Amino acid sequence: MEAQEYIESGILELYVYGLLTEKENLEIAELAKNNKDVDQEIIAIEKAIVALSSSFAPFHSVENFEKIKARLELKHGKVVELKPTSNWTQYVGWAAAVLLLLGFGYQTLELTKTKQAISTVGSEKNKIQREYAFLDQQNKQTEKNLSIVRDIKNTGVTLGGQAVSPTSFAKVYWNKQTKTTYIDAAGLPTPPKGMVYQVWSLKLSPVLTPTSIGLLDNFEGNSQKIFAVSQTDSAEAFGITLEPAGGSPTPTMEQLYTLGKV
Structure with a gap:
């Protein structure tokens, strides 16, 4: 597989996340050692993950975040800014998708709560209406009985x-x-x-x-x-x-x- 094919295949992202086999990891590490483009792509992916981890920490473990950040600082000094790469929009898309899912889940939960609240209010309203109707009937009967008692005829x-x-x-x-x-x-x-x-x-x-x-x-x-x-x-x-x-x-x-x- 050519270097550019590695870059476009997505295998480098899996390598950064540590999801490859030991054999595949050794293969990518050897390739990065001998190919500047592959090495730079791996560095760009790591920087992107550090940036995303800083913004969306709940979605990345502290352990992975610290490992990648330490590796970058060891190689290049303190990480200050990102160098744009061709895959940056991909990572932003991942983050946006995660946020969208979370937002959808939150809205669904709130909608469920709202429906339950409306149902409760509706039940209470019906109960109050029944009680009002009963009391109104009792009140009318009381007024009628009082008129009977008070009628001087x-x-x-x-x-x-x-x-x-x-x-x-x-x-x-x-x-x-x-x-x-x-x-x-x-x-x-x-x-x-x-x-x-x-x-x-x-x-x-x-x-x-x-x-x-x-x-x-x-x-x-x-x-x-x-x-x-x-x-x-x-x-x-x-x-x-x-x-x-x-x-x-x-x-x-x-x-x-x-x-x-x-």
Whole structure:
């Protein structure tokens, strides 16, 4: 192989990096000893590596850097500047490629972090929106309940606890003009599974006549325990009994929880 072929083949770069076999190293060393162009090319490669090592130290070991630098200073004195060679753009291209890869990796990492942050923010936003919707619904229900309690047209009827549950109590809000009726059941215990509270409007004379005006369904799901029941035309009293799920055609008097006269 001619000297110029060695220079253009890239084998001299491998020689400088110490990647050749012992036989190949001896061959290149002998050639450099006898061929000034080859020797100068090797020196140019070593200078380029020293310069690149100074700028991009993370990509070259300290050991290689010091070896090459010591060799150059031993041969030529302190390394100050580089002599341009035909292969300089090749080394700059290597460095640029490495930097590009590192930059791409960094951007990919940052993009991943950004996507994760956006996803987290989106999840938090959805959670906040759900909580806001729930609170807004609760607030509207509270305002409605307050309007029921504060409406001076509503007749309030207090229902006291009876023998089966002396501590129970409830309140009826009845508008005699519109006939709308609401039950505040906050004083009733949670009904057993398979049971439901049933509300009755009562006529006391000439005989006791009960009329069912509704069930207090979804008792546990109603946090404020105010229930709308059927319109009531007339009533002399109201009572609440505990009945099997679905209600009963007549009240079970042994399970009369609350009772109150209008």
